């Protein structure tokens with residue numbers, strides 16, 4: 157480089173250093189204000205973490221951004237800024253359905269950032285139990301997948317549990333082919349959870365037709381095994397690649413590009429309205445003619461959009477069902493409260509599972 161160019165570079169770097177100093181001062185100022193808010197909330201018995209407010213922060217900044225800083229990076233940067241301020245008092249403890257490097261782990265990281273303490277649990281009931289006993293502040297569990305449908309284990313937990321849904325997380329499930337060398341020609345065996353193998357069946361048939369496919373207990377376990385044998389490739393998440401020191405042979409090998417999973421954040425308190433909420437309820441109706449029609453009428457009458465209805469068998473009684481309903485709005489909205497009161501009138505049992513910001 158010529159002397160003149162070096163001088164230009166040095167000036168520009170000095171400019172960046174000055175900007176970084178300002179950013180750092182502002183980050184500290186922001187963290188102090190967030191701490192003050194935390195103390196004010198604690199005084200009123202409120203939780204510091206507020207997923208609705210966080211979404212509003214991301215969305216306001218993305219709408220305001222005129223570039224060139226990429227809008228999609230704003231959410232990630234602010235996720236970490238907020239996560240770090242939340243951890244100033246004490247790191248937030250989040251239980252998730254593990255083991256490490258599962259897609260639920262990825263969802264928990266997306267929602268809580270790297271400053272939260274994420275703790276892997278062996279099962280979905282164990283996640284609920286950690287939160288119920290106060291050993292974790294929040295829990296993250298999967299609830300439905302665009303290819304596989306509902307996760308019945310999670311829905312069933314709400315029948316007995318008093319935990320509340322505080323947020324939903326949508327995650328694009330991208331299966332990557334991983335191995336130690338990252339080279340296609342080294343692969344003699346492909347390992348993964350049967351669901352992941354099934355979701356990549358066509359890609360595997362076309363690209364690795366003669367390589368045996370072997371089931372593993374989870375995508376994370378498959379990655380762990382691939383890390384011990386250079387002839388084994390695993391189908392797992394990007395997070396598994398970094399955890400187990402694997403290279404990406406080929407990213408996004410799932411056949412269905414629209415492969416999304418919805419996860420729930422469960423906590424011990426209900427969350428306040430944000431203006432863009434969704435409510436989940438559970439109920440058992442009396443077994444009598446016309447009851448299915450009567451239970452949906454109150455929502456139709458008030459123009460309340462129902463986004464989902466599921467039924468699950470009541471385990472103690474043959475051919476009776478528990479319904480799970482998702483609707484737009486918050487339980488504190490007048491129309492929603494009235495509709496739920498009408499619904500309750502034709503129910504044997506009824507419970508609000510939570511009102512939480514709708515993922516957009």
Ligand SMILES: C=C(O[C@@H]1C=C(C(=O)O)C=C[C@H]1O)C(=O)O
Nearest residue numbers: 190193204205206209210238241
């Ligand atoms: C500061 C607040 O509390 C927490 C921290 C936030 C932030 O740093 O912006 C946003 C929401 C909460 O999780 C708040 O509610 O405004």
